[in-house]
Amino acid sequence: MIEFTQVSLQRGTNFLLEKADLRVHDGQKLALIGPNGAGKSSLFALLNGELTVDGGDLSMPAKWRISHMMQEVEASERSALDYAIDGDKPYRVIETGMANAKDDNDLTHWMDQMDQHQGYQVPVRAEQLLQGLGFSQEDMKRPVSAFSGGWRIRLNLAQALMMPSDLLLLDEPTNHLDLEATLWLEGWLKKYPGTLLFISHDRDFIDGVADHIVQLHQQKLTQYPGNYSAYERIRAEKLAQQQTMYEKQQTRVKEIESFVTRFRAKASKAKQAQSRLKELQRMEMIAPAHVDSPFRFTFPCYEKMSTPLLALDQADLGYPDRVILPNVKTSIVPGHRIGLLGPNGAGKSTLLKTLCEEIPLLSGERNTGEHCHIGYFAQHQLESLDVKASGTLILQRMNPKASDQEIRNFLGGFGFHGDKALEVIEPFSGGEKARMALACVAWEKPNLLILDEPTNHLDIEMREALAMALQTFEGAILIVSHDRHLLKSTVDEYWLVDQGKVQAFDGDLDDYHDYLNKRELLGVEGDEPSTDKPVVDRKEQKRLDAERRQRLAPIRKKQQAAEKVMESLQGKLSTIEAIMADSGLYDANRKDELNELIRKQGELKSSLEDAEMEWMELTEQLEGEE
Numbered sequence: 106m107i108e109f110t111q112v113s114l115q116r117g118t119n120f121l122l123e124k125a126d127l128r129v130h131d132g133q134k135l136a137l138i139g140p141n142g143a144g145k146s147s148l149f150a151l152l153n154g155e156l157t158v159d160g161g162d163l164s165m166p167a168k169w170r171i172s173h174m175m176q177e178v179e180a181s182e183r184s185a186l187d188y189a190i191d192g193d194k195p196y197r198v199i200e201t202g203m204a205n206a207k208d209d210n211d212l213t214h215w216m217d218q219m220d221q222h223q224g225y226q227v228p229v230r231a232e233q234l235l236q237g238l239g240f241s242q243e244d245m246k247r248p249v250s251a252f253s254g255g256w257r258i259r260l261n262l263a264q265a266l267m268m269p270s271d272l273l274l275l276d277e278p279t280n281h282l283d284l285e286a287t288l289w290l291e292g293w294l295k296k297y298p299g300t301l302l303f304i305s306h307d308r309d310f311i312d313g314v315a316d317h318i319v320q321l322h323q324q325k326l327t328q329y330p331g332n333y334s335a336y337e338r339i340r341a342e343k344l345a346q347q348q349t350m351y352e353k354q355q356t357r358v359k360e361i362e363s364f365v366t367r368f369r370a371k372a373s374k375a376k377q378a379q380s381r382l383k384e385l386q387r388m389e390m391i392a393p394a395h396v397d398s399p400f401r402f403t404f405p406c407y408e409k410m411s412t413p414l415l416a417l418d419q420a421d422l423g424y425p426d427r428v429i430l431p432n433v434k435t436s437i438v439p440g441h442r443i444g445l446l447g448p449n450g451a452g453k454s455t456l457l458k459t460l461c462e463e464i465p466l467l468s469g470e471r472n473t474g475e476h477c478h479i480g481y482f483a484q485h486q487l488e489s490l491d492v493k494a495s496g497t498l499i500l501q502r503m504n505p506k507a508s509d510q511e512i513r514n515f516l517g518g519f520g521f522h523g524d525k526a527l528e529v530i531e532p533f534s535g536g537e538k539a540r541m542a543l544a545c546v547a548w549e550k551p552n553l554l555i556l557d558e559p560t561n562h563l564d565i566e567m568r569e570a571l572a573m574a575l576q577t578f579e580g581a582i583l584i585v586s587h588d589r590h591l592l593k594s595t596v597d598e599y600w601l602v603d604q605g606k607v608q609a610f611d612g613d614l615d616d617y618h619d620y621l622n623k624r625e626l627l628g629v630e631g632d633e634p635s636t637d638k639p640v641v642d643r644k645e646q647k648r649l650d651a652e653r654r655q656r657l658a659p660i661r662k663k664q665q666a667a668e669k670v671m672e673s674l675q676g677k678l679s680t681i682e683a684i685m686a687d688s689g690l691y692d693a694n695r696k697d698e699l700n701e702l703i704r705k706q707g708e709l710k711s712s713l714e715d716a717e718m719e720w721m722e723l724t725e726q727l728e729g730e731e
Contacts, residue, residue: 106130106166107152107272107300109326113160114144114151121147123324124161131271133721134294134301136311136333139321141536141564145304148321149173149274152302165272172270174278178257180250185240185260188249189231192264196227227267234263237289238282239449255281255484266293275303279310279587280561283449287587288618306565308333309589316721330671330717339672343679350683400570402518402544404480406579407552410439411474414553414581415460420469422452422459428467429455433607435600437553441581444592446610446617447602448624453585454484456602457557460583480551484558486542492531496521496541499530500548519544520567535562543571552580560588589614664723667716674713681706 107129114122121144129135137145150156151163153173172192181188191197199218206212219225235245238259244252249260258281265275279287291313294301302319305311311318311333318329318336329336416436423429429452437443437460447453458464459471461481483489491499500512516526519540530541539562546554554575560568568591575582575595586592592614599617601610610617681702684690690699 106164108164109161110164111161112151112158112163114147114156115159116144116147120324122321122326125324125326127319127326127328129300129302131300132298133317134297134315135303135317135319135328136315137302137304137319137321138306138311138333138336138565140566141534143321144324145321146276149276149302149304152272152274169271170269171272171274172265172268173274174265174276175261176258176276178249178261182248182250184246184248185235185252186228186231186245188260189235189263189267190227192267193227193231193269195222195269196224199224231263231267234266234293237286237293238263239286241450259286262290271299273297273299273301273303275301275305277304277306279305279307282587283558283585284446284587284589284617285448285621288621306560306563306568307588307590308565308568309593316724329675330713330720331668335668335672339675342672342676346676346679346683400518400520400540400567402515402547402570403574404547404554404578404580405550407476407478407550409476410552410580411476413438413472414474414477415479416470416472417459417466418470418472420459420471421467422455423467424464425467429605430602430607431605433469435607437581437583439552439581441583442596442598443581443583444596444599445583445585445602446599448621451602452605452607453602454557456607457481457483457555457583457585461555477553478549478551480546480549480554482543482546482554482556482559484561486546487535487538487562490530490538490542490545492533492538493529495527495529496544497526499541499545503545503548515548516544536564536567539563540567547574554578554580554582554584556582556584556586558586559584560586560591660723660726664720667720667723670716671713671720674709674716678706678709678713681709 107127109122109125109127111124111126112122113120113124137148139145147156151158152165153171183191199215199222202215203212203219206215232245240259249257252260262275262278265273278290282290287307287310291310294303294314301314303314313332315332316330318331318333320327320329320336320340329339331339413436417433420433421428421431422433433456445453445456455464459466461479462471463481463483494502496516497509497512500515501507513526520537521541521544530538533541539559543559559571563571568588572591572594575584575591582595584592584596599610599612601608601617601620612620685699685702685706689695690702
């Protein structure tokens with residue numbers, strides 16, 4: 106178990122944690138959420154022994170093996186496979202011991218160690234990990250130095266997953282993954298037997314993996330049972346209660362202020378007025394409930410449209426030495442809202458780059474409408490920013506006629522307020538640079554948005570604002586993203602890029618997941634699953650699914666009931682804690698009332714812990730059957 110007791114963590118003059126409490130039980134899977142800059146990565150450094158507490162106590166099992174995901178990797182001539190295997194440090198120690206054995210007895214000792222470690226399976230596990238993360242057999246032989254930065258981060262993830270661990274710390278593990286690798290990682294983490302703590306801004310990924318949420322807010326750590334969707338429901342209830350209490354308190358404040366104003370000067374009422382004034386001074390102010398995003402922007406759309414906006418006809422796409430997508434015939438018209446699906450390496454980025462003329466057609470035609478204005482956000486858009494300039498200067502260059510106030514108002518919607526819009530971009534965080542790159546795309550007033558993984562580096566609030574902006578965009582959208590929530594909330598049809606074809610996909614993201622699973626079962630890289638000989642008989646599959654749903658229905662019903670109990674108990678606990686925040690409660694004449702509240706608080710906490718345990722057990726039963 107990990108326990109934070111009144112922990113404080115200071116960086117410079119700022120407190121990231123101040124008298125924070127948290128208890129993490131063995132085997133829990135917790136998502137750590139909070140705005141960028143709140144201190145989530147520093148908390149990981151604390152758990153990993155890179156930082157020490159500035160106050161309070163942090164206790165962890167002394168013998169726990171901790172694995173964490175590095176965010177950077179230096180160029181190396183080691184192969185991708187060897188680099189991944191390096192994550193299993195005990196295996197490398199045993200391997201070295203066997204190679205340097207002094208005699209037969211020594212060799213026997215190390216061979217026994219290898220058997221106990223199940224070391225002969227390590228290279229196989231490493232290959233499976235790399236394959237799941239999108240590496241081909243050929244890629245596994247290539248040196249680390251041959252990969253781009255995003256693919257090196259995938260190798261760091263593979264290393265972290267290879268390490269035998271009791272505690273796994275993952276900081277934004279999906280940031281450089283595509284949808285397929287994200288789905289694979291979600292499945293892997295569900296089966297991970299140790300304690301998992303991860304940072305992610307991908308709502309659907311959190312929902313699929315986490316059984317608890319830890320919110321880092323105002324230097325405190327607050328734990329919520331369930332996944333992100335459950336957290337949102339509980340949080341909404343707490344905010345509603347907070348707003349009600351705030352409104353009641355404001356009414357009381359006005360009553361006191363009115364009384365003091367009216368009777369302060371009257372001798373007969375002066376004592377009462379002073380008493381009311383002291384009550385006002387003692388009152389701990391409740392903040393109004395704010396759930397508004399700090400980001401509020403739109404994608405302005407170019408006034409005129411062409412039909413089609415963009416079309417490819419009998420086009421061969423790829424590179425001089427290799428055709429990746431032959432004979433492509435497709436078009437994008439106003440109102441299209443398309444999500445682009447396809448396995449890694451199938452040609453999604455090639456299609457996008459060809460549409461945006463970043464790479465030329467090998468043959469065929471590319472027809473652009475007279476009024477087609479493309480806004481293109483590439484995976485590596487951040488690298489194209491002029492980091493020596495400010496955001497204001499960049500937008501002025503793009504439209505010299507725009508006024509300073511117009512530019513600053515526009516950048517304010519992306520979170521660049523006041524002097525921030527005038528600051529040089531170079532020292533900005535990855536999230537800030539990503540927001541600036543999106544602002545540049547929006548500033549161009551496109552009528553066709555082509556977005557390749559636009560959510561990398563964005564926090565949940567910004568992702569939500571992006572989804573809302575895309576929902577109201579009047580032009581056409583073509584988007585590649587591993588963020589399923591973004592896809593579900595912004596597109597209404599999917600195109601599949603696979604087996605050298607670009608075609609409409611008849612289904613949703615769940616159907617696409619099934620498609621990938623069938624594809625993997627066939628073990629085919631170049632051929633689609635046969636349509637006339639399905640992998641599974643559909644009628645039989647439906648019958649089996651119906652039986653499974655019927656079998657799991659009682660467990661699912663109990664799980665939902667346990668979740669409602671948790672939400673109810675959490676609401677009652679929040680109400681009591683809000684009452685206990687009133688400093689007047691600690692007066693001597695209210696001692697009995699305070700003791701009763703403390704007793705109720707203890708009972709509710711105990712009941713909540715029991716409900717959480719029941720919910721977790723039921724959830725594990727369901728996952729074991731799925």
